[in-house]
Amino acid sequence: MVRNDAVPTVRDVAQLAGVSPGTVSKALNGQGQLREETRQRVLDAAEKLRFQPNRVARSLSEGRTYTVGMLTSDSFGRFTLPLMEGIEDSLGAGQVSTLLCDGRGDPLRERHYITELLNRRVDGIVVTGRRPDARRTVGRLPIPVVYALCRSDDPGDLTVTMDDEQGARLAVEHLAALGRTRLAYVSGPQHHLSTRLRQQGFERAAAGAGVEVADVLLGHWSEAWGRTAAGLLARRPEGARVDGVFCGSDQIARGLTDGLREAGVRVPVEVSVVGFDNWDVMVEAARPTLTTVDPGLVRLGRESASRLLTAIDGGEPGQGVVALPCRLVLRGSSVPT
Amino acid sequence: MVRNDAVPTVRDVAQLAGVSPGTVSKALNGQGQLREETRQRVLDAAEKLRFQPNRVARSLSEGRTYTVGMLTSDSFGRFTLPLMEGIEDSLGAGQVSTLLCDGRGDPLRERHYITELLNRRVDGIVVTGRRPDARRTVGRLPIPVVYALCRSDDPGDLTVTMDDEQGARLAVEHLAALGRTRLAYVSGPQHHLSTRLRQQGFERAAAGAGVEVADVLLGHWSEAWGRTAAGLLARRPEGARVDGVFCGSDQIARGLTDGLREAGVRVPVEVSVVGFDNWDVMVEAARPTLTTVDPGLVRLGRESASRLLTAIDGGEPGQGVVALPCRLVLRGSSVPT
DNA sequence: GTGAAAGCGCTAACAC
DNA sequence: GTGTTAGCGCTTTCAC
Numbered sequence: 001m002v003r004n005d006a007v008p009t010v011r012d013v014a015q016l017a018g019v020s021p022g023t024v025s026k027a028l029n030g031q032g033q034l035r036e037e038t039r040q041r042v043l044d045a046a047e048k049l050r051f052q053p054n055r056v057a058r059s060l061s062e063g064r065t066y067t068v069g070m071l072t073s074d075s076f077g078r079f080t081l082p083l084m085e086g087i088e089d090s091l092g093a094g095q096v097s098t099l100l101c102d103g104r105g106d107p108l109r110e111r112h113y114i115t116e117l118l119n120r121r122v123d124g125i126v127v128t129g130r131r132p133d134a135r136r137t138v139g140r141l142p143i144p145v146v147y148a149l150c151r152s153d154d155p156g157d158l159t160v161t162m163d164d165e166q167g168a169r170l171a172v173e174h175l176a177a178l179g180r181t182r183l184a185y186v187s188g189p190q191h192h193l194s195t196r197l198r199q200q201g202f203e204r205a206a207a208g209a210g211v212e213v214a215d216v217l218l219g220h221w222s223e224a225w226g227r228t229a230a231g232l233l234a235r236r237p238e239g240a241r242v243d244g245v246f247c248g249s250d251q252i253a254r255g256l257t258d259g260l261r262e263a264g265v266r267v268p269v270e271v272s273v274v275g276f277d278n279w280d281v282m283v284e285a286a287r288p289t290l291t292t293v294d295p296g297l298v299r300l301g302r303e304s305a306s307r308l309l310t311a312i313d314g315g316e317p318g319q320g321v322v323a324l325p326c327r328l329v330l331r332g333s334s335v336p337t
Numbered sequence: 338m339v340r341n342d343a344v345p346t347v348r349d350v351a352q353l354a355g356v357s358p359g360t361v362s363k364a365l366n367g368q369g370q371l372r373e374e375t376r377q378r379v380l381d382a383a384e385k386l387r388f389q390p391n392r393v394a395r396s397l398s399e400g401r402t403y404t405v406g407m408l409t410s411d412s413f414g415r416f417t418l419p420l421m422e423g424i425e426d427s428l429g430a431g432q433v434s435t436l437l438c439d440g441r442g443d444p445l446r447e448r449h450y451i452t453e454l455l456n457r458r459v460d461g462i463v464v465t466g467r468r469p470d471a472r473r474t475v476g477r478l479p480i481p482v483v484y485a486l487c488r489s490d491d492p493g494d495l496t497v498t499m500d501d502e503q504g505a506r507l508a509v510e511h512l513a514a515l516g517r518t519r520l521a522y523v524s525g526p527q528h529h530l531s532t533r534l535r536q537q538g539f540e541r542a543a544a545g546a547g548v549e550v551a552d553v554l555l556g557h558w559s560e561a562w563g564r565t566a567a568g569l570l571a572r573r574p575e576g577a578r579v580d581g582v583f584c585g586s587d588q589i590a591r592g593l594t595d596g597l598r599e600a601g602v603r604v605p606v607e608v609s610v611v612g613f614d615n616w617d618v619m620v621e622a623a624r625p626t627l628t629t630v631d632p633g634l635v636r637l638g639r640e641s642a643s644r645l646l647t648a649i650d651g652g653e654p655g656q657g658v659v660a661l662p663c664r665l666v667l668r669g670s671s672v673p674t
Numbered sequence: 675g676t677g678a679a680a681g682c683g684c685t686a687a688c689a690c
Numbered sequence: 691g692t693g694t695t696a697g698c699g700c701t702t703t704c705a706c
Contacts, residue, residue: 010700011699019677020677020678021700023676024700025700032675034676035675035676038675052452052455052456054698054699054700055457055700056393056458056700057682057698057699059682060391060682060683060699061681061682061702062701070437077418078415081414081418084413084439085412085413088439097436097438097453097457098436098437099404099435100407100425100435100436101434102421102422115389118389119389119392121391121392121393142344222621224621251622255622284559285588346684347683347685356692357692357693358683358684358685358693359695360693361684363691366685368685368686372691375692390684391684394684394685394698395684396698397699397700398684398686398697398698399685399686399698
């Protein structure tokens with residue numbers, strides 16, 4: 001009596017093909033030397049039985065699970081989504097699956113997840129987080145680890161993140177090229193690394209382009225702060241008006257354009273505005289739509305995962321901080337028509 | 338010579354404790370009958386060796402992986418994030434990990450992921466998607482499947498989703514209680530199930546509360562559409578003005594409040610506005626902040642995962658559509674002060 | 675070229 | 691109570 005309900009194993013395939021289980025394994029994985037005829041016979045048998053290899057058994061014997069863990073320090077959020085997409089892109093191509101672990105900013109929880117991932121014998125881990133700020137390293141692990149977006153504080157780790165400074169430079173150079181000469185930088189809290197790096201890029205690029213840094217306003221990553229900042233900028237004395245603003249986020253930029261419009265300042269005629277993030281929701285709802293710096297998070301995810309795969313395959317993925325360049329996306333808020 | 342670099346196995350623990358591997362397994366998993374003293378000795382040995390069980394081996398022998406797949410039909414997005422959080426909540430408690438699979442709206446890709454999940458012997462699958470609209474069932478699988486947020490078109494499947502109609506009712510009853518008598522419904526595309534269900538709830542609740550349905554405007558899920566709709570409402574003749582608007586999303590509600598303000602209509606003095614989603618970004622940036630219907634996506638995720646666990650443990654998780662009630666969150670856009 | 679046999683690390687049935 | 695044994699389903703030497 002044949003057990004039709006059971007899932008077929010290599011043994012079943014072997015039996016049907018009239019070979020041994022070992023041969024089936026070789027045929028299916030393209031290992032060793034097999035006569036073409038035999039291989040085909042095995043393939044046919046597997047096909048006929050709709051054989052699907054049990055990955056768990058394979059993992060146990062191979063000592064490799066084709067699985068990587070994705071661990072967030074803070075939580076999954078808007079920034080991690082495109083990252084996940086990119087990571088899945090790279091991994092999926094390598095038949096590698098992703099195990100989700102949301103650390104929720106709790107070190108204990110994180111610790112627990114790490115041992116769990118190790119017990120599950122994942123081949124590697126991508127550590128990520130909402131913001132590119134530095135975080136404590138997860139420490140030396142017996143498997144490769146790559147930090148994506150958020151930086152590890154251990155220079156021996158590999159971090160793949162965006163180039164905040166270069167992104168800011170892009171924005172300033174764009175404004176300068178438009179003929180803007182008195183610029184302001186409106187951004188998030190000073191204690192965020194991104195805020196400072198973008199400020200650095202802003203100031204250096206301004207100096208390089210010979211344009212004036214008229215104001216630097218640091219606050220929060222919110223629309224409300226953007227509106228407040230707009231008020232501040234609009235109240236500057238006649239001769240000291242800014243004609244270009246680089247914002248540290250699209251939310252700020254959106255609030256700023258709203259604030260400027262309501263204060264009677266025309267964007268982009270009188271003032272050009274550039275945001276950061278290329279977040280569709282903000283960028284499209286703003287009036288005018290926002291010119292912004294795109295950090296390329298999907299590509300960032302792809303890059304980090306592909307380096308992780310390299311490391312898993314015994315290659316050298318690099319170390320230290322790899323900062324991927326941002327792109328400028330032109331829309332209505334910067335170019336006067 | 339001791340191999341300090343190697344990960345300890347049950348055998349190592351057994352040897353150190355002077356028992357057999359079988360006994361170690363029992364001691365560690367609380368199975369069978371063991372003398373307390375023996376159990377303790379094993380536990381001590383495990384502790385000393387920092388023994389961590391290899392989950393892959395365990396899975397192979399137990400025939401259970403303590404892993405579930407999370408498959409999105411469309412893609413991971415704003416709506417799936419809180420869902421994932423809830424799912425992880427429930428599963429984490431049961432020591433179950435989550436495997437990510439982003440179908441990207443591609444049926445082939447989805448099919449591929451499903452066989453991959455089956456080959457990896459996951460214990461169950463949560464199917465999800467951005468919107469509560471119906472989708473093709475993944476079909477009968479040898480493991481339990483629960484649909485979260487998005488509905489399966491097979492009534493034999495279990496779907497856990499939000500109660501769109503009840504949410505709409507909540508909004509209308511709130512408006513009615515405020516004394517509003519001429520209401521409008523501004524929402525997304527007609528072909529979205531949510532649009533229609535919320536409209537149904539809106540109309541029934543209005544009838545029930547004895548208030549007039551003055552207008553129904555269907556368009557897109559965008560701020561721009563909200564602003565357009567505001568223009569349409571503001572242009573209604575003097576005697577036919579609406580004094581309460583229920584919006585199908587917070588984005589629409591946000592655009593609507595912006596549009597009304599710019600048209601000189603005071604919110605909430607002249608018109609009360611209620612949104613849907615309780616999406617922090619929109620709700621907080623709007624002026625005034627938005628009263629809205631919260632679909633409770635985290636709880637929805639929790640509920641679906643916990644039902645999946647029930648099914649995995651051989652229980653009866655239920656079938657058909659389970660619609661969880663929404664909550665009303667009061668903020669500035671509805672209650673005149 | 676192919677088969678036989680051992681083993682990945684754990685659990686579970688059955689002796690003792 | 692505890693040890694022994696036999697798998698779970700696959701890969702991988704190593705004979706032949």
